[in-house]
Amino acid sequence: MPSKGKSKAKASKGPSKPSTSSTIDPPAPFTRPSRKLDEFLTKLSKQHIYITHIDSKPEDFKKKIFMVPVLMNLLIMAGIFWRIRTIGPFYMKMCSSLMGRFNETTIDTNSIPWQDSVREVLRRTGIFMIDLLIYVFIWPWPRDFFAGRAIGNPVTWRFIVGFRDKEIVVRRSRRWDLNIGNVLDEDSEGSRLAMDNVRKAVDPIWMSERTGYLMLNREWDLDWKAMIQATKLVDKKTISLDDFKTTVLIHHDDFGWMAIESASAGGSAKEEEGRRKIIAFKDELTAIGKENLFFRWIELVQFESSGPDGFGPEQQRKTMAKAKEMFEAQGVDFDEFWKKIGGMEGMPGMDES
Incomplete structure (x- = not known):
């Protein structure tokens, strides 16, 4: 992060428009x-x-992932259209009744008990609330998915860009x-x-x-x-x-x-290299069908490094001995495995002298 002496500049929060960048x-x-x-x-x-x-990620994988929200939003839209089709005539009759045209939705409070009037009002209020919640909370999902405009929408993106590796x-x-x-x-x-x-x-x-x-x-x-x-x-x-x-x-x-x-965003170059090593470590174990070893390794290192004696070189050597036994118990040559991914240098917590 910058020094405090340079911290008086203000971040931009204005509308987007072209501007001339400072030479500093x-x-x-x-x-x-x-x-x-x-x-x-x-x-x-x-x-x-x-x-x-x-x-x-592979193109086929992206297609499978994208099909999930497509199908989900199509189902939501089908449910909403079904709701409109079934409840629409009721609302039309309600509007007609409000305009003075007598129909089965008209409530004649003079000829029916007040308890029935209250019950009918509560029933209709429940119907209105359900449809309002659908409109406010559920309808925006398919609307934004298929026709969102502020930052575009996934369907337009896929239609124009397609699927690529x-x-x-x-x-x-x-x-x-x-x-x-x-x-x-x-x-x-x-x-x-x-x-x-x-x-x-x-x-x-x-x-x-x-x-x-x-x-x-x-x-x-x-x-x-x-x-x-x-x-x-x-x-x-x-x-x-x-x-x-x-x-x-x-x-x-x-x-x-x-x-x-x-x-710089994620930390120092050393930390970045450590993360890269962890990813390579996990991917290599996954490739040979031993992904469970990755999680057992993480648990082992976390347990040993949290001990009262710290995680100095001697403790690291003991941890490596335990890890070697764990790997070889599952038929993985520990030394050859580390050679394949470039050694332990850079692994978080495993490069102290």
């Missing part, structure tokens, strides 16, 4: 984004934080970004919130376990329009696909668009 470089860990991204950046809102990355994913911060204030002020609660949310969002282990579509959560939206625009720029060869590697983009009044590449 932003403080670390921020850098200037690649000039190749200039055309893409003009299409982003300055009010939000963005994360770009390349989704390398390598896809550009653009995440956009949700409403929590309204409270971050000056992101360069390392002592502010808002800055810490922003950096915490960013670190979680770019964690390599978390990202390796899901395709882009599954990264929607309470902190981040997917910006479908930005994803379409980025893909079009790559298809036109205006920008390279590699320019959308894992990068955090934040706008600031004094510095314009600022970037943090994945190693």
Whole structure:
């Protein structure tokens, strides 16, 4: 994070419009984004934080994942249309009755007991409430899925982009970004919130376990329009696909668009290498059908490192001996396995001298 002497600049919260970037470089860990991204950046809102990355999950896997929300939203729409078809005539008759045309929905309070009138009013109130809840809470799901406009929608994105082995994913911060204030002020609660949310969002282990579509959560939206625009720029060869590697983009009044590449966003280069090693470790065990060893390894290291004597070199050697027994009990050559993924150097907690 930057020094406190540079923390008086204000973060931009104004509407998106082209602006001339300052000639002064932003403080670390921020850098200037690649000039190749200039055309893409003009299409982003300055009010939000963005994360770009390349989704390398297999095309068939992405198709299967996408079919789940498609089928779910089609079922919801079918249920809503069925509800409209069955309840629609009732509402039409109610409106007709309100206009003075007598029908079976008309309540003649002078000829029926008041208890029956109250019961009928409560019944109709229940019907109205059910339909109101459907309209307010359920209808927006298929509406936004098939026809959302503010940041686009998944159907338009898939219709234009299709399914690819390598896809550009653009995440956009949700409403929590309204409270971050000056992101360069390392002592502010808002800055810490922003950096915490960013670190979680770019964690390599978390990202390796899901395709882009599954990264929607309470902190981040997917910006479908930005994803379409980025893909079009790559298809036109205006920008390279590699320019959308894992990068955090934040706008600031004094510095314009600022970037943090994945190693800085997630921690030090050493921490990034450790995460990469863990991913390789897990993937290699999964490939040989021994994924359970990964979780047993994590449990073993966590248990041994939490002991009262710390986790110094001697304790690490004892842990490695236990791990070797655990691996070889399942037919995995411990020493050959580590050679295959490049050794233990860089593994968190396993590289102390």
